Amino acid sequence: MAIPEDIQLSWLSSFLAVVNQGTFTAAARTTRRAQPRVSAHIAALEEVLHVRLFDRGARGVNLTEAGHRLLPHARAALAEVRAGMDSVESLEGALQGNVIVGSFPGASGVLLAPLIKRFRAAHTGVSVELHEGDPGWLEDAVAGSDIDLAVRVADIPQRHKEVVSRHLFDERIHLAIPADHPLADVDASPTVLRDRSLIVTGAPAEGWTDFTERLAESGITPARITNVAHPTTVIALVRARLGIGLLGEMAASITAFGDVLTKPLPQPRWVREIHVYWNSKRQLSTAAAAFLDALESTAPQPR
Structure with missing residues (x-):
């Protein structure tokens, strides 16, 4: 039986890159690894787990059932490690790390664009990524640890119990x-x-x-x-x-x-109510928590 110590973070990183990019070639390019190295990482992961994670075909690769089961945990594991590293690096005083925010077009342009500009200027050691999607995708991305925070309308019922929210503005x-x-x-x-x-x-x-x-x-x-x-x-x-x-x-x-x-x-x-969402089972990194504070203090006030 495999134990966590048997698995290297680089294997999980290659696994997620293949999932996100759809091919081993694209995964190698985004991770700046040689394709044989990415293939070796996946093979090692499959050997330790005694399962096949991908079905390889002429049209690319698709996750097997085992791959689907591993996916959210691999994302969460890497996210937690990155958050821990960011937190330690921030002990020296200046915030460090990467914050990934999801939103919808209106909030992206009016609320988040100027906030990201100010936040980057104030915290030069932090990068902030912005991704847009429909409300369902935003919640799924928070639940799957693909994004740290999501700004979306609260009209739509939530599907994930671990995703919590707080009211931002109307x-x-x-x-x-x-x-x-x-x-x-x-x-x-x-x-x-x-x-x-x-x-x-x-x-x-x-x-x-x-x-x-x-x-x-x-x-x-x-x-x-x-x-x-x-x-x-x-x-x-x-x-x-x-x-x-x-x-x-x-x-x-x-x-x-x-x-x-x-x-x-x-x-x-x-x-309509606009809320900010995050995953309650995952502690926000120091940088993400600081961005959440800035977001809440920037949100429009009732008129």
Whole structure:
């Protein structure tokens, strides 16, 4: 039976690189190792565990059931080691390490971009990576230790018990219309959305139905709902006069301009909570904890 001391961290690093990159060649490139070295690491790991971790085929490599079971633990193990090293290095006074933050487009542009710039300037020994994804991916990434912190809407039920969150701020929801649209001079009421073509962000097949629950709760049945992945697409379709858009205030502030007008819908129904998420089973590194503090102190205050 294998014991932890039998496994080297470099083997786990190569294992994760193959998972993330999809091929041994790409994994070798990202880890700056020769491909035979990466292959040797995987072979050694498989030998110690007495299992096959990958199915090799003409179209690349795929995880076996054993590989899937090892994956979250390998990620967590390397994340904990890196966090410990960062913490020790930070004893000398200056923060050290790497912080990986996940977010959605509106918060990335309005909240996180300037915060990351200030944080990097204040802590030159810390690198901050930003990754965007839909709410489900962000939670999965936190649970799997792929990212340290995630900023996302709290509307969607959580799937992972180990993922916890704290309220950051509330964001108003805006409608977007062409500037010369008849609704431009009308109060932004949900009733104006009835029997109209709407454009919203979301992926219903993945359980992400941004704003559609609020429409149902308001008793509003649109003529059609078009789901897109990005708020810039919402604005582009509005500009093409293909419907009325619904999007968060932050995204509206950086995507709508010129011939597109945005107007806030009434509170409290058309306000959504934005939370920050992390993995409760994993201690945040000193750098990640400092970034969380900076994030919470930077979050918009209630108006």
